[in-house]
Amino acid sequence: MLKISGPQLLSGKVKISGSKNAALPLIAAGLFFEKFTLHNVPRIGDVLTFLSIIESLGVEVDFSNGNTLKMNMKKINIHTLDLEKIKKIRVGIFLFPALLKRLWSLEIPYPGGCNIGKRPIDEHLSAFAAFGYENMGEGEHIAFQWEDNGKDVIIRAGFAVTATENILMMAAFRKGKTTIELAAIEPHVMNLVEFLRSIGTSIEVGYDHKMVINGSINVQKEAEYTVIGDYIEAGTFIILWALTANPSIKIEWVRIADLTAFLSKSTEAGIRYDISDENTLTVYNSRSSLRSAHIQTNVYPGFPTDLQSPFALLLTQAEWISRIHEVLFEWRLNWLVEIEKMKGHIAIMNPHEAMIFWKTHLKGSTVSSWDLRAGVTMILAGMVARGDTLITNVEYIERGYEDIVGKIAKLWWKIEHV
Numbered sequence: 001m002l003k004i005s006g007p008q009l010l011s012g013k014v015k016i017s018g019s020k021n022a023a024l025p026l027i028a029a030g031l032f033f034e035k036f037t038l039h040n041v042p043r044i045g046d047v048l049t050f051l052s053i054i055e056s057l058g059v060e061v062d063f064s065n066g067n068t069l070k071m072n073m074k075k076i077n078i079h080t081l082d083l084e085k086i087k088k089i090r091v092g093i094f095l096f097p098a099l100l101k102r103l104w105s106l107e108i109p110y111p112g113g114c115n116i117g118k119r120p121i122d123e124h125l126s127a128f129a130a131f132g133y134e135n136m137g138e139g140e141h142i143a144f145q146w147e148d149n150g151k152d153v154i155i156r157a158g159f160a161v162t163a164t165e166n167i168l169m170m171a172a173f174r175k176g177k178t179t180i181e182l183a184a185i186e187p188h189v190m191n192l193v194e195f196l197r198s199i200g201t202s203i204e205v206g207y208d209h210k211m212v213i214n215g216s217i218n219v220q221k222e223a224e225y226t227v228i229g230d231y232i233e234a235g236t237f238i239i240l241w242a243l244t245a246n247p248s249i250k251i252e253w254v255r256i257a258d259l260t261a262f263l264s265k266s267t268e269a270g271i272r273y274d275i276s277d278e279n280t281l282t283v284y285n286s287r288s289s290l291r292s293a294h295i296q297t298n299v300y301p302g303f304p305t306d307l308q309s310p311f312a313l314l315l316t317q318a319e320w321i322s323r324i325h326e327v328l329f330e331w332r333l334n335w336l337v338e339i340e341k342m343k344g345h346i347a348i349m350n351p352h353e354a355m356i357f358w359k360t361h362l363k364g365s366t367v368s369s370w371d372l373r374a375g376v377t378m379i380l381a382g383m384v385a386r387g388d389t390l391i392t393n394v395e396y397i398e399r400g401y402e403d404i405v406g407k408i409a410k411l412w413w414k415i416e417h418v
């Protein structure tokens, strides 16, 4: 459990860590090589779980040196793969591209992940079939076998993030041209695109979310790359500092270009900030200038669903009436009941829409983390609220934010594990 005593003001600076959602597909892409080195990997629960799954495959994993990860794939052995752990994590599905190519068949249980609504994987499955793999899956298992057909293929990815990443990995290491229509282009997807380009894959990305990939079956033995900074962590800290800075806090390694939609809504909602360069931003305490706003989540470059919950929390401190429209996931507003426990005034209109009324004095309470993003939002709420807040299910938060408690505690905030 986490205990936070609020409210309190703080000052200093923070540095943004590597992106969870960029690191995971890059680690999976590393499985194509004999040796792979990845820098700026965040030390978070989801990365450690994925690495332990990979270790159970016989991959030698060295993550002892700060944020640099080294993997050696010489002794891969499918028979020791830990299937139970795959059930806990969404990205078990990332094992297919490299392992199908290496081993010609793979069977895993349906992957798990955060509880934010239906999370179908039909786009992944139809892509694997389009490449010529035979679908042998039954019941709660996903299974494919045989070889890529080497043909030119066109696949629609429905803007799905991990599906686009899986298709990219398969496309890069095969003969033939792959066209992805309706591809996701989130910054983490583009980090994978840039990595694949760095090893010689030709990838065109069009204004219309179309990607054309000319792959190659000649895989080099070693590769090395760097994970980009996490724009979701950056957005979360921008909101937190807007509510608690005294008078301002600097955020470094931000990748401001990834946050255009978020910053546009932040300005509309009255957050005051200065951009010093493309990676550094100073946020000022904005509590007296916060105004209502309407946010609607969308695929990139729209407002990110992963910043919906922290932004909703910000709006509990804004004048007038705000509206949240969560387009992508139908259970991702349920966490707002925790804000009601803290005396926030909200109404969940339907699975995709909620209203937030007036500026409220939140009151410390015992609250639960519904998922990773809603969990971190409880930290923000606890820091704004009067009195003590106890947060349960903290493991959700630790899945995706590197040393979040340490980063906040360094600025003298009263936050501790109890």
Ligand code: EPU
Pocket: 020, 021, 024, 090, 091, 114, 118, 119, 120, 121, 122, 123, 124, 158, 159, 160, 161, 162, 163, 184, 186, 305, 306, 328, 329, 372, 373, 400
């Ligand atoms: N969808 C389908 N069919 C599919 C795949 C997705 O219909 O085969 C639909 C989903 O139902 C949903 C939408 O497409 O409505 C978005 O799902 P998507 O597949 O894009 O999500 P994801 O790949 O499972 C990634 C991130 C999520 C993030 C979403 C949206 C990773 C590992 N996960 O999930 O991150 O919310 O994209 O941007 O990259 C988080 O970090 O907290 C998190 C949940």
